[in-house]
Amino acid sequence: MANDIEGFISHLGDIPVIRDSATVQRRSRDMSMSFSPIIRREASGKTAELIVSPRSQDDVIRIASAAARARMPLMMRGAGTCNLGQGVPLHGGAIVDMSGLSQVLWIREQKVRAQAGARLLAIDTATRATGWELRMHSSTRRAATIGGYIGGGHAGIGSCSYGILRDRGNILGLRVVSVEQTPRVVELRGDDVNLVHHAYGTNGIITEVEMPLAPAWAWVEVVLNFPGFMRAAAFAYELAASDGIVKKLISIDDFPNWDYMQAMRAYGKPGWSMVRCMVAAPGLEALRDLAAAFQGEIASEAGEGEGPYGAPLWEFGWGHARLQVNKTRPEIVNNIGLYLDPDLLAAVERSHRRFKDLGGMHLEVKRYAGRIAFQGSPYYAFVDDAQVAEVIRGMVQDGAMVANNHTFLVKDNGMKVADARDEEFKRSMDPHGLMNPGKFDADASRARPETGLELPTTGWQYGSDTQREPGAVSA
Amino acid sequence: MANDIEGFISHLGDIPVIRDSATVQRRSRDMSMSFSPIIRREASGKTAELIVSPRSQDDVIRIASAAARARMPLMMRGAGTCNLGQGVPLHGGAIVDMSGLSQVLWIREQKVRAQAGARLLAIDTATRATGWELRMHSSTRRAATIGGYIGGGHAGIGSCSYGILRDRGNILGLRVVSVEQTPRVVELRGDDVNLVHHAYGTNGIITEVEMPLAPAWAWVEVVLNFPGFMRAAAFAYELAASDGIVKKLISIDDFPNWDYMQAMRAYGKPGWSMVRCMVAAPGLEALRDLAAAFQGEIASEAGEGEGPYGAPLWEFGWGHARLQVNKTRPEIVNNIGLYLDPDLLAAVERSHRRFKDLGGMHLEVKRYAGRIAFQGSPYYAFVDDAQVAEVIRGMVQDGAMVANNHTFLVKDNGMKVADARDEEFKRSMDPHGLMNPGKFDADASRARPETGLELPTTGWQYGSDTQREPGAVSA
Numbered sequence A, B: 001m002a003n004d005i006e007g008f009i010s011h012l013g014d015i016p017v018i019r020d021s022a023t024v025q026r027r028s029r030d031m032s033m034s035f036s037p038i039i040r041r042e043a044s045g046k047t048a049e050l051i052v053s054p055r056s057q058d059d060v061i062r063i064a065s066a067a068a069r070a071r072m073p074l075m076m077r078g079a080g081t082c083n084l085g086q087g088v089p090l091h092g093g094a095i096v097d098m099s100g101l102s103q104v105l106w107i108r109e110q111k112v113r114a115q116a117g118a119r120l121l122a123i124d125t126a127t128r129a130t131g132w133e134l135r136m137h138s139s140t141r142r143a144a145t146i147g148g149y150i151g152g153g154h155a156g157i158g159s160c161s162y163g164i165l166r167d168r169g170n171i172l173g174l175r176v177v178s179v180e181q182t183p184r185v186v187e188l189r190g191d192d193v194n195l196v197h198h199a200y201g202t203n204g205i206i207t208e209v210e211m212p213l214a215p216a217w218a219w220v221e222v223v224l225n226f227p228g229f230m231r232a233a234a235f236a237y238e239l240a241a242s243d244g245i246v247k248k249l250i251s252i253d254d255f256p257n258w259d260y261m262q263a264m265r266a267y268g269k270p271g272w273s274m275v276r277c278m279v280a281a282p283g284l285e286a287l288r289d290l291a292a293a294f295q296g297e298i299a300s301e302a303g304e305g306e307g308p309y310g311a312p313l314w315e316f317g318w319g320h321a322r323l324q325v326n327k328t329r330p331e332i333v334n335n336i337g338l339y340l341d342p343d344l345l346a347a348v349e350r351s352h353r354r355f356k357d358l359g360g361m362h363l364e365v366k367r368y369a370g371r372i373a374f375q376g377s378p379y380y381a382f383v384d385d386a387q388v389a390e391v392i393r394g395m396v397q398d399g400a401m402v403a404n405n406h407t408f409l410v411k412d413n414g415m416k417v418a419d420a421r422d423e424e425f426k427r428s429m430d431p432h433g434l435m436n437p438g439k440f441d442a443d444a445s446r447a448r449p450e451t452g453l454e455l456p457t458t459g460w461q462y463g464s465d466t467q468r469e470p471g472a473v474s475a
Helices: A005-010 A021-027 A037-042 A057-070 A120-128 A146-152 A190-196 A229-241 A262-267 A281-293 A319-328 A344-354 A385-398 A420-429 A464-468 B005-010 B021-027 B037-042 B057-070 B120-128 B146-152 B190-196 B229-241 B262-267 B281-293 B319-328 B344-354 B385-398 B420-429 B464-468
Strands: A050-052 A074-077 A094-097 A104-108 A111-115 A132-134 A173-177 A185-189 A205-215 A219-226 A247-253 A273-280 A297-303 A336-340 A361-368 A371-378 A401-403 B050-052 B074-077 B094-097 B104-108 B111-115 B132-134 B173-177 B185-189 B205-215 B219-226 B247-253 B273-280 B297-303 B336-340 B361-368 B371-378 B401-403
Touching: A005 A057, A021 A050, A021 A094, A057 A074, A057 A094, A057 A173, A057 A205, A074 A146, A074 A205, A104 A120, A111 A120, A120 A132, A120 A146, A146 A205, A173 A190, A185 A190, A190 A420, A190 B281, A205 B281, A219 A229, A219 A262, A219 A281, A229 A247, A229 A273, A229 A281, A229 A344, A229 A361, A229 A371, A262 A273, A262 A319, A273 A281, A281 A297, A281 B190, A281 B205, A319 A361, A336 A344, A336 A361, A336 A385, A344 A361, A344 A371, A344 A385, A371 A385, A371 B371, A385 A401, B005 B057, B021 B050, B021 B094, B057 B074, B057 B094, B057 B173, B057 B205, B074 B146, B074 B205, B104 B120, B111 B120, B120 B132, B120 B146, B146 B205, B173 B190, B185 B190, B190 B420, B219 B229, B219 B262, B219 B281, B229 B247, B229 B273, B229 B281, B229 B344, B229 B361, B229 B371, B262 B273, B262 B319, B273 B281, B281 B297, B319 B361, B336 B344, B336 B361, B336 B385, B344 B361, B344 B371, B344 B385, B371 B385, B385 B401
Parallel strands: A050 A094, A074 A094, B050 B094, B074 B094
Antiparallel strands: A104 A111, A111 A205, A132 A205, A173 A185, A173 A205, A219 A273, A219 A297, A247 A273, A247 A361, A336 A371, A336 A401, A361 A371, B104 B111, B111 B205, B132 B205, B173 B185, B173 B205, B219 B273, B219 B297, B247 B273, B247 B361, B336 B371, B336 B401, B361 B371
């Protein structure tokens, strides 16, 4: 059944519409195209039919109402910098380009409220003038929108101190518009924000976001080299455990990962492993002593964005580590495993040994349920789905929880908890099932989209059970 | 052999000296007299012979030189608010009252440098004007000096976020004067600061301290009640694990501990357990939701120092929890056990059950080697040494590491690592063994002071080994 494009447009008034098929096709893709050859393949032929560009909350309400009346599928879009296929429409319809709602509404009492389309860097630029900044951001900070980050993101630069977005207190409020003939505007606060966070924009249109701020430290970017991967990993662990050193980023790369990053080559030592971190300036002396205790050698110290490698160090971490590597080695892929205490370093070492002929481990440090966690996998040259499945199986055997970063389905991804309350909320905000249908359906019995994709991932558990029964997570 | 008081004084020039025996005797005692009946008994008859009051670093150097020449024992004193017998002289001599060196020297780049005798609250008052404050302070913040806190302290209000004083980065620099005929002025930085930290002022005279600062949040004091001790403990654990909620204090009291605190009585529920915490204002909504998830009821929310219980909430935590209880129940004592993950709550529950007829558990949350730890013990009415030993034995069986808070000897206390390097440093800074001799001797073969005190404590291990081999700590 074709979508009723003309009917939909007829309700939009003067809201800008783009129907040019090249543009629509381009915006029907996101950064996951370069992250997962599997998603790229699965996305083939999946495209939206038009783009609508709201300029205000009123426009959003009008679009939501129009979609409900015309039964038009909607796909939310910020900057398209996501890498889990969040921005791929499964059943055509209209892309809602939120970048026009870009105002920072207010900054006060260590909080910021912004429209969903405000870019992370724009928010940080505004808040830094008051001495504060977002607690965390994706490596796509320059381009990504706050709405996209909340809707499709998980953690990032800052997570080694503040945990992940879904941790209580890391998102203060969300304003969401339901997709109904008469749309409702709902303000979510407290625990309720997680109904919408990481739902890929499938249960209401986020129009405003309220976030807590962190001190805008004078960050120092430090690049260090260690004789041996496990020494680098152990150093990174100790740095994460050093509650007296304020930090924002800890990235670990076995050789030759960093050697694949052209801009980083001059700062590594062949055969050695690299740690790239950002610490608050008052902790620099402590960091140097800690590095020395692990036979680490400091290759570079620089203010944020002032390093000799030509980009902020956070553009060599998280998703951007892959992007940097892919510039010279486009065939390299990764998985997202979570290595947790009490067995963290031993589990990492098992994977390091298992995969050493396949590729070097890339890990990012974050806090997870109040404890230290390493997120990552080997970086390896993609062969086929079976190979990816084999790597995931090995990581699970080594003790990691592994999410699926090669699917664009919320539940299959395994990073979002989705219980009865989530399904009820989805039903109330999107009663006609128009928000990127197939991605996150309330009705579990609805036919699962055919993706041809089965990977042996475990998903991620959250919260205190994970914390207290570590044995359970690697089962 | 009597100390050469006249010879010592003859070298002091115009430095103020107090010889009045009542004053000298009073200042030969510290707050540990009210904390440990065992220390009180052991301290009997131990007193200094005079007090010297330096006004500058030059005075300190002169005193150090005079002591070396006259072989006069020295005992460092800040405000005498310590509670581990740090301020009890074992071999007479001169008390060095550091409270005259009270200047805050500079505040910049999220760091503060102050003379050793500056009071914690005075430092915080000065730094808060710039939006910053000390990362942690003792519950004796109003009276205690920064030099005393570094020399004799361990952790405190703030430790649930920043860990303990000895964690890398929590003390930036110390200036220390050696006790020699020609004293040296030594600046310690980085890891070296821990040579002097928690050495009870026995390896050099601290004259200046440089500390890192933390954001001076708008702290909200929250008093909560829970139906059942383990629910309170589990809530406290989750709050500690919530990296998205910025906090400074988490104190847990089983019934009837809080009922013994006159000012807190109106805010508890008979038979219920109480958690008292301080969170940064932006985290208040998240805290409320977290409390509700544990069936917690909020009895009071107030700005720092503005609660209806008549004192800042930090004066009901850490050492002050004991002081508040002792106002109505002077016979109550405690031990200092450390309950650690991965078995933290189970170990706490074992102690809770074991001691439930003896007294309610009092616990403070801190970070320890990068993970969550609860510090405390039951509050119980003192009978005799054998009873204290029995309680300690039970705590160790339950899985706690237990330090000895009923001794005034550094090594017996078990909270300070003292290896060959410490002994070498002690020898270089105090070659004549004049700094409170007997407390922390470089020469292990030197006769141990007779204290008649043997408790089955384990001491505390620090750092990564503790972290990675949790099984070892309760052995």
